[in-house]
Amino acid sequence: MSEEKTEGQKLTEKLGFKIKSAWETASPADLDDIEKFSTRYKDFLNAGKTEREITLQIDSILSKLGFIDAKIAFSKETPLLPGDKIYQNIRGKALNFAIIGKKPVTEGAAILGAHLDSPRIDIKTNPLYEDSDAAFFDTHYYGGIKKYQWTTVPLALHGVIFDSSGNKQNICIGEDENDPVFVITDLLPHLSQEQAEKKMSKAITGEDLDILVGSRPFYDEKAEAKVKLNILRILNKKYGVTESCFASAEIEAVPAQKARDVGFDRSMIGAYGHDDKCCAFASLEAALHFANRGSAPERTVICSFTDKEETGSSGNTSAESRSFEDFITGITAKTSGSYDSFKTHLALNNSFMISSDVNAAFDPAFASVFDKKTCSYCGKGIAISKYTGHGGKYGCSDASAEYVQKIIKIFNAEKVRWQYGNMGKVDIGGGGTIASQFARLGIEVIDCGVPVLSMHSPFEVISKIDLWTAYKGYLAFLKHI
Numbered sequence: 001m002s003e004e005k006t007e008g009q010k011l012t013e014k015l016g017f018k019i020k021s022a023w024e025t026a027s028p029a030d031l032d033d034i035e036k037f038s039t040r041y042k043d044f045l046n047a048g049k050t051e052r053e054i055t056l057q058i059d060s061i062l063s064k065l066g067f068i069d070a071k072i073a074f075s076k077e078t079p080l081l082p083g084d085k086i087y088q089n090i091r092g093k094a095l096n097f098a099i100i101g102k103k104p105v106t107e108g109a110a111i112l113g114a115h116l117d118s119p120r121i122d123i124k125t126n127p128l129y130e131d132s133d134a135a136f137f138d139t140h141y142y143g144g145i146k147k148y149q150w151t152t153v154p155l156a157l158h159g160v161i162f163d164s165s166g167n168k169q170n171i172c173i174g175e176d177e178n179d180p181v182f183v184i185t186d187l188l189p190h191l192s193q194e195q196a197e198k199k200m201s202k203a204i205t206g207e208d209l210d211i212l213v214g215s216r217p218f219y220d221e222k223a224e225a226k227v228k229l230n231i232l233r234i235l236n237k238k239y240g241v242t243e244s245c246f247a248s249a250e251i252e253a254v255p256a257q258k259a260r261d262v263g264f265d266r267s268m269i270g271a272y273g274h275d276d277k278c279c280a281f282a283s284l285e286a287a288l289h290f291a292n293r294g295s296a297p298e299r300t301v302i303c304s305f306t307d308k309e310e311t312g313s314s315g316n317t318s319a320e321s322r323s324f325e326d327f328i329t330g331i332t333a334k335t336s337g338s339y340d341s342f343k344t345h346l347a348l349n350n351s352f353m354i355s356s357d358v359n360a361a362f363d364p365a366f367a368s369v370f371d372k373k374t375c376s377y378c379g380k381g382i383a384i385s386k387y388t389g390h391g392g393k394y395g396c397s398d399a400s401a402e403y404v405q406k407i408i409k410i411f412n413a414e415k416v417r418w419q420y421g422n423m424g425k426v427d428i429g430g431g432g433t434i435a436s437q438f439a440r441l442g443i444e445v446i447d448c449g450v451p452v453l454s455m456h457s458p459f460e461v462i463s464k465i466d467l468w469t470a471y472k473g474y475l476a477f478l479k480h481i
Ligand code: MN
Pocket: 115, 275, 276, 309, 357, 358
């Protein structure tokens, strides 16, 4: 027999708000969905670790679904009609796509934006050197990493290099079981007394992050730097490159392991690059809901997948570039009949966006940096960040009360389990997303995404239910905003 609730208990239920684990309300059908969604996500991750590979993957998904290249669509005489699908591949590293809605785009689009780049170790422009009968690649890390985490981790090399005849060669070494891998070495504990006394940020420096790539000499009495020479010989044979070809190459070292389930209960996924490919995947799946259905969405649905977020969103493939404005200008012109900058501004100012980026998940091992009342947790659903930034909210895009309320109302109506998403304690640190670049265009924007443990490490962890809930949240947003 259940006891009668006290007045205080009843009042707490009525007035308070307690966020419980999202697993508690998941139905057996949901659990099945979550598992299937996670499997597709792991495949998506394993097939593309870099912005180039992910862009290529999304490009091919869209082409198969009948999306038309925007260059062609924008140059044709024929208008874009509700249900039409277009995409724009931006220099092979970023991508926008749209499904034209029934309402005029000047009344605003529903936009999801995520970034495709992740922190990693880039190979320098003149990387190969030999020291003490070993050959190394000199590197320059990309994005915010804790450098010590990247030593003694099997690494794969991905990217492009032009051979000496000027032909582009795609590089992907270390992902196949039979491929060799590469590694940044670290000092044995026995001789680490001095290193252990250093500040964590100084124990391994940027210049220490050199990748071991070989140790066998080319046999010749008179030749110099024989190990390096042998590596050059191998690279020349396989890719037709010589030493100077690295001057233009873009080669990224990323962890060689695949995405794996984590935990006895398999409730989590561990992988390189969840930030921000988990939100990119959830956004893609949510938007493609309208491409598959065969009927047009109310508002024009747009996904913007950007590059260079991890280095501050500058550059011509980043959120800061004009490519998004150009894309929406094209859509506005082709749906309204004429190029008119006023219409473009109307479209931008009336648009709504979720910046779908990850959040820092509470970690009990480092509890002191979090505000437990406002931070996000693994397993409690999609995290809503009203604002990001650091210190006194510097550099943030702060979503208005009106807009946050709108989003929460949609999530509640669609039973999307949401939680707060403030990054950490005030004055501890902070971060930004692409939200500010889109806010600058006059778009109403808010960050909503998946909480991540060990963010920016070689093996980040997310909860399967948060990934799926993010997808549900993005879908609800696209349907009802
Ligand atoms: Mn991110």
